[in-house]
Amino acid sequence: MKSIEIRHLKKYYGAIKAVDDISFSVSEGEFFAFLGVNGAGKSTTISVLCGRQEKTDGQIWIGGKEQSDEMKRILGVVFQDSVLDKSLTVRENLACRAALYGIGGEMFTRRLSELTETLSLGDILKRPVGKLSGGQRRRVDLARALVHSPRILILDEPTTGLDPNTRRQVWSVVHALRKSQHITVFLTTHYMEEAADADHVVILDGGKIKADDTPLNLKNRYAFDAITLYHVGEKALQNLSVPYERAGEGWRIRVENTAQATELIVKNPQLFSDYEVTKGGMDEVFLAVTGKRAEAL
Amino acid sequence: MKCFWALVGRNCKVFFKDKGVFLPSLISPLILLFLFIAFLGNVYRDSIRSVVAGFEISEGLVESIASGWLVSSLISVCAVTIAFTAGTVMVQDRVTGARDDFLVSPVSSGTLSLSYFVSTYIVTATMCFFALGAGFIYMVAVGWHLSFAEFVLTVADTLLLVLFGTALSSLVCGFLKSQGAVTAVEATVSAAYGFLCGAYMPLSQLTEWLKNILMFFPGTYGTGLMHLHLMGGAIDAMAEEGIPPAMIAGMKEGFDCTLQFFSSEVPVWTCYAVLAGAGAIVLGLCIVFNLKRKRKE
Numbered sequence: 001m002k003s004i005e006i007r008h009l010k011k012y013y014g015a016i017k018a019v020d021d022i023s024f025s026v027s028e029g030e031f032f033a034f035l036g037v038n039g040a041g042k043s044t045t046i047s048v049l050c051g052r053q054e055k056t057d058g059q060i061w062i063g064g065k066e067q068s069d070e071m072k073r074i075l076g077v078v079f080q081d082s083v084l085d086k087s088l089t090v091r092e093n094l095a096c097r098a099a100l101y102g103i104g105g106e107m108f109t110r111r112l113s114e115l116t117e118t119l120s121l122g123d124i125l126k127r128p129v130g131k132l133s134g135g136q137r138r139r140v141d142l143a144r145a146l147v148h149s150p151r152i153l154i155l156d157e158p159t160t161g162l163d164p165n166t167r168r169q170v171w172s173v174v175h176a177l178r179k180s181q182h183i184t185v186f187l188t189t190h191y192m193e194e195a196a197d198a199d200h201v202v203i204l205d206g207g208k209i210k211a212d213d214t215p216l217n218l219k220n221r222y223a224f225d226a227i228t229l230y231h232v233g234e235k236a237l238q239n240l241s242v243p244y245e246r247a248g249e250g251w252r253i254r255v256e257n258t259a260q261a262t263e264l265i266v267k268n269p270q271l272f273s274d275y276e277v278t279k280g281g282m283d284e285v286f287l288a289v290t291g292k293r294a295e296a297l
Numbered sequence: 298m299k300c301f302w303a304l305v306g307r308n309c310k311v312f313f314k315d316k317g318v319f320l321p322s323l324i325s326p327l328i329l330l331f332l333f334i335a336f337l338g339n340v341y342r343d344s345i346r347s348v349v350a351g352f353e354i355s356e357g358l359v360e361s362i363a364s365g366w367l368v369s370s371l372i373s374v375c376a377v378t379i380a381f382t383a384g385t386v387m388v389q390d391r392v393t394g395a396r397d398d399f400l401v402s403p404v405s406s407g408t409l410s411l412s413y414f415v416s417t418y419i420v421t422a423t424m425c426f427f428a429l430g431a432g433f434i435y436m437v438a439v440g441w442h443l444s445f446a447e448f449v450l451t452v453a454d455t456l457l458l459v460l461f462g463t464a465l466s467s468l469v470c471g472f473l474k475s476q477g478a479v480t481a482v483e484a485t486v487s488a489a490y491g492f493l494c495g496a497y498m499p500l501s502q503l504t505e506w507l508k509n510i511l512m513f514f515p516g517t518y519g520t521g522l523m524h525l526h527l528m529g530g531a532i533d534a535m536a537e538e539g540i541p542p543a544m545i546a547g548m549k550e551g552f553d554c555t556l557q558f559f560s561s562e563v564p565v566w567t568c569y570a571v572l573a574g575a576g577a578i579v580l581g582l583c584i585v586f587n588l589k590r591k592r593k594e
Contacts, residue, residue, distance in 0.1 A: 050401040052397055075401065077398070079397065081393075081394060083397060083398040085307070087314040087315050092310065096303055096304075096306070096307040100303065100399065100402035100403065101300075102299060
């Protein structure tokens with residue numbers, strides 16, 4: 001079953017085509033990544049998906065039903081920047097947000113204790129959000145997004161600006177949630193390694209979809225594999241008739257795919273005593289698909 | 298309904314917990330009252346004595362009339378300036394993204410806007426009644442001449458003025474998108490409103506053309522009502538000290554207890570109608586602009 005289905009979605013601001021006729025779907029329980037440079041149309045798509053903005057044209061189905069205000073009950077959103085009230089405590093923030101979904105009294109107390117356990121909020125419930133560290137605040141943002149037990153969790157660049165440790169914490173919580181609650185995760189990110197972990201990736205550029213597949217298929221189609229070879233002279237490499245470049249203390253040989261790597265190794269066993277084979281990354285996929293370097297993101 | 302009141306409660310909490318906004322709003326009416334008494338008290342006392350020149354009038358009565366003028370001016374100004382300060386919650390939510398967080402829940406933008414309006418009204422009314430309480434303490438200390446009916450009407454006038462201030466603030470704040478813009482508007486309103494509504498200077502002392510222009514401003518009618526109900530009793534009490542009725546009527550006109558619109562006296566019911574009507578029109582404009590903004594999105 002499809003969690004989200006978008007068909008021919010368009011969002012225009014006058015002459016500007018922020019989102020221009022895109023179609024894709026996200027399966028239930030899937031970890032979906034939406035990749036694109038700033039201004040590619042990711043946030044606009046999410047805004048329309050969440051009902052914050054009206055679409056110009058197209059259809060959106062959420063949980064098998066056409067998009068409506070009621071559909072918002074099955075969506076939980078974590079924004080790029082924390083949007084909770086800094087002067088209010090974690091508990092006050094969550095109580096207010098829960099009330100927006102009609103959750104109060106006993107029901108809220110029960111849900112709060114579940115979230116406290118899942119996200120380790122016990123020590124910070126009575127503290128104002130403004131006084132929390134970046135990692136603690138992100139956990140509270142996740143708690144807010146999950147307060148009404150949504151089936152789809154939308155993460156809008158959730159780790160931008162966070163240190164590596166906090167990023168790891170956020171992802172371990174998200175992956176644990178996926179495992180325990182089977183929720184669908186819809187991610188937009190600037191980090192290629194985060195997209196590489198997804199089940200399904202859509203690359204957006206200039207409001208249009210440029211690629212839509214699994215990370216493995218995208219890498220196979222758009223990226224090259226590489227063999228890094230150590231303790232070998234350049235002369236020996238010249239005889240292989242393949243492109244190569246210096247890589248630290250060794251040499252990186254570019255190969256079309258794993259089969260070509262295997263063939264090369266089998267044919268020249270005397271050269272391959274110390275080596276490693278690596279698959280092409282999402283950086284290369286992104287560059288090949290959009291013509292834009294990942295660093296520019 | 299539960300969700301609406303949760304939003305109202307949250308908006309009020311955010312205002313009262315933001316010490317940088319709440320404390321200045323609480324203290325500024327007291328500072329204004331002190332400044333009124335310290336710098337303008339003697340000006341009004343002399344002005345009252347000059348009106349009844351040639352007649353003996355007790356100092357207690359002079360103090361009572363002057364205090365009525367000062368307190369009524371204070372409340373007339375606070376009802377609008379505090380409403381603009383309370384309106385910052387709405388602008389702040391736009392800046393921080395909290396508004397987006399509310400709109401991804403099943404709350405409609407109409408419910409959200411109404412919650413801002415009601416919370417601004419509650420906050421402004423609370424602060425104004427605090428200022429009115431302080432004013433009443435001062436009036437009791439110098440000489441109380443208010444009847445029960447005038448007391449009740451003063452409370453009603455305050456509520457109506459707060460409604461007008463809230464509508465005006467909601468309309469203006471609806472267009473503001475940054476904290477800097479709010480500060481600029483607040484500063485302008487604080488500096489100009491007292492003069493525009495006849496709180497700092499009786500309209501009778503202005504040139505005819507300026508007086509007529511200010512009579513087109515609805516806030517003037519609210520200030521007139523406050524003057525009438527907080528000073529009227531004390532001015533009427535002058536009769537007991539042998540002041541002729543014509544002089545009492547002149548005093549009421551001179552201190553804006555009765556307003557003149559192009560040389561015709563404005564009945565009290567007209568003042569109420571103008572203030573309530575203006576509030577309703579401004580509120581209507583708020584709704585129209587909200588709908589326009591929503592359509593634009």
